[in-house]
Amino acid sequence: MSLEHEMFGQNEFVIxxxxxxxxxxxxxxxxxxxxxxxxxxxxxxxxxGCTIFNYGYYTSSGFTITSTESLCLYExxxxxxxxxxxxxxxGGSTGGTESGTPGSTNTDDEExxxxxxxxxxxxxxxxxILPCTPNHNNTFDxxxxxxxxxxxxxxxxxxxxxxMSNNFREQSFIVVKKGDSIYPKNFLPGNLSGDMTRVNxxxxxxxxxxxxxxxxxxxxxxxxxxxxxxxxxxxxxxxGTIKEGYTAIxxxxxxxxxxxxxxxxxxxxxxxxRRGQQRKLYLQILxxxxxxxxxxxxELAWVQYLGSATVSGIGFYKSTAPDKNNFIKLNP
Amino acid sequence: xKRILFLITLFATLQNAKAQTLEQQLxxxxxxxxxxxxxxxxxxxxxxxxxxxxxxxxxxxxYLGARLQINYGTAYWVDIGIINPQYITLFRDSLSIPCxxxxxxSLLRKEKVGRIxxxxxxWTIIKEGNIF
Numbered sequence: 437m438s439l440e441h442e443m444f445g446q447n448e449f450v451i452x453x454x455x456x457x458x459x460x461x462x463x464x465x466x467x468x469x470x471x472x473x474x475x476x477x478x479x480x481x482x483x484x485g486c487t488i489f490n491y492g493y494y495t496s497s498g499f500t501i502t503s504t505e506s507l508c509l510y511e512x513x514x515x516x517x518x519x520x521x522x523x524x525x526x527g528g529s530t531g532g533t534e535s536g537t538p539g540s541t542n543t544d545d546e547e548x549x550x551x552x553x554x555x556x557x558x559x560x561x562x563x564x565i566l567p568c569t570p571n572h573n574n575t576f577d578x579x580x581x582x583x584x585x586x587x588x589x590x591x592x593x594x595x596x597x598x599x600m601s602n603n604f605r606e607q608s609f610i611v612v613k614k615g616d617s618i619y620p621k622n623f624l625p626g627n628l629s630g631d632m633t634r635v636n637x638x639x640x641x642x643x644x645x646x647x648x649x650x651x652x653x654x655x656x657x658x659x660x661x662x663x664x665x666x667x668x669x670x671x672x673x674x675x676g677t678i679k680e681g682y683t684a685i686x687x688x689x690x691x692x693x694x695x696x697x698x699x700x701x702x703x704x705x706x707x708x709x710r711r712g713q714q715r716k717l718y719l720q721i722l723x724x725x726x727x728x729x730x731x732x733x734x735e736l737a738w739v740q741y742l743g744s745a746t747v748s749g750i751g752f753y754k755s756t757a758p759d760k761n762n763f764i765k766l767n768p
Numbered sequence: 769x770k771r772i773l774f775l776i777t778l779f780a781t782l783q784n785a786k787a788q789t790l791e792q793q794l795x796x797x798x799x800x801x802x803x804x805x806x807x808x809x810x811x812x813x814x815x816x817x818x819x820x821x822x823x824x825x826x827x828x829x830x831y832l833g834a835r836l837q838i839n840y841g842t843a844y845w846v847d848i849g850i851i852n853p854q855y856i857t858l859f860r861d862s863l864s865i866p867c868x869x870x871x872x873x874s875l876l877r878k879e880k881v882g883r884i885x886x887x888x889x890x891w892t893i894i895k896e897g898n899i900f
Contacts, residue, residue, distance in 0.1 A: 606828070633828065659829060659831075662830075665828055665829070665830065666825065666826075666830070667827070667828050670847075670887075670891055673891035674891060674892070674893065677891070707891065708842075708889075711842040711889070712823075712837070712839045712842055712845050713823075715823075715825050715837070716823055716825065716837075719825065719826070719830065719867070722830065722863060723863045723864060723866075726864070734830075
């Protein structure tokens, strides 16, 4: 089966015939012939949950996959591989279906150092080999991020929906900790000028700032559920360079994104090297991507901008509906 | 006599400005005096020492113009947002259009100031204000 139609302006397709997926994977194993070609940023979803999505970015060492969610890997040459990568990383499956058996893991240090987690070879049984356990810094405890998101999940959804209904793109609040409690406060509606995100950081006695949260309640073509803007980086940086665990979350309706401070010292060094040029550098990356789906474009731009969290000190996370508290890390 | 007094006052002010560090000058900069006035006016009164190469950036939306970033080396920078643009075209059609082409500096300088933020080092705000 082939998709012979060019669909201008369409980036997402849902394919309900799982048989296509099965035949697709078999085809690749047997012949290595490319089966599906699609533009960068195009998403093909199968009803069994597998998504073909070129979810990564090009570097001098090749195409780097940046997600550990269930997906189908895409290689620059046009080959489409499918596997299911468990959230903890480290295993592949043979058929792209959820019932696939774990593949073997390559512990090649050089591959791992490059953060390359694409599929490059098969083992003796014809199963896919992951070049290494995905280098997504899984040793870092991101439980706090989940807790923060859970503490205000309903509020984020509510503010997003309110913003969509009332044409206010950006609502904000902060999340604080007091004793054992984590809770949201200081809700602010957006600014109609669109020039800035307003955030009220005022704390009461005994409260510790954990996160600032805001929405991008807009799904027009230009601003289709976009991730953080360069201006959001400024807001994040106010505390991101000094507080480990400090988090920025953005609600875009079908997904949530988070910037999570894993190492404030590293992030400070990262910032110093880009001092006064950060927004410009991010925009240069974004403008170079040429991806029509702006949500994906901004997502990939942040991955490229931040690079490995072991260098930038910042983890870039995403969760998707329906469980938007289940974050996966996007940058290596 | 008045002229002499004026010159003395001016001299004293200049001497005082010299004695202040750049950070002090930026902290004491009267932001509110420049809201609703052209960016050019603001630039004319900023403390000396800023880089001649200004950076033009989009606003909160990457398609929506524009704001101006003025650096003092790598130590300080001033971020200027506009209000009610009259000279630039607010939206650029494509991200492939560079910011300085979409929103030319010569036109942007004529726009009125709506927001000013002054940063130090790693994005520490040392002074900010807006009229929104």
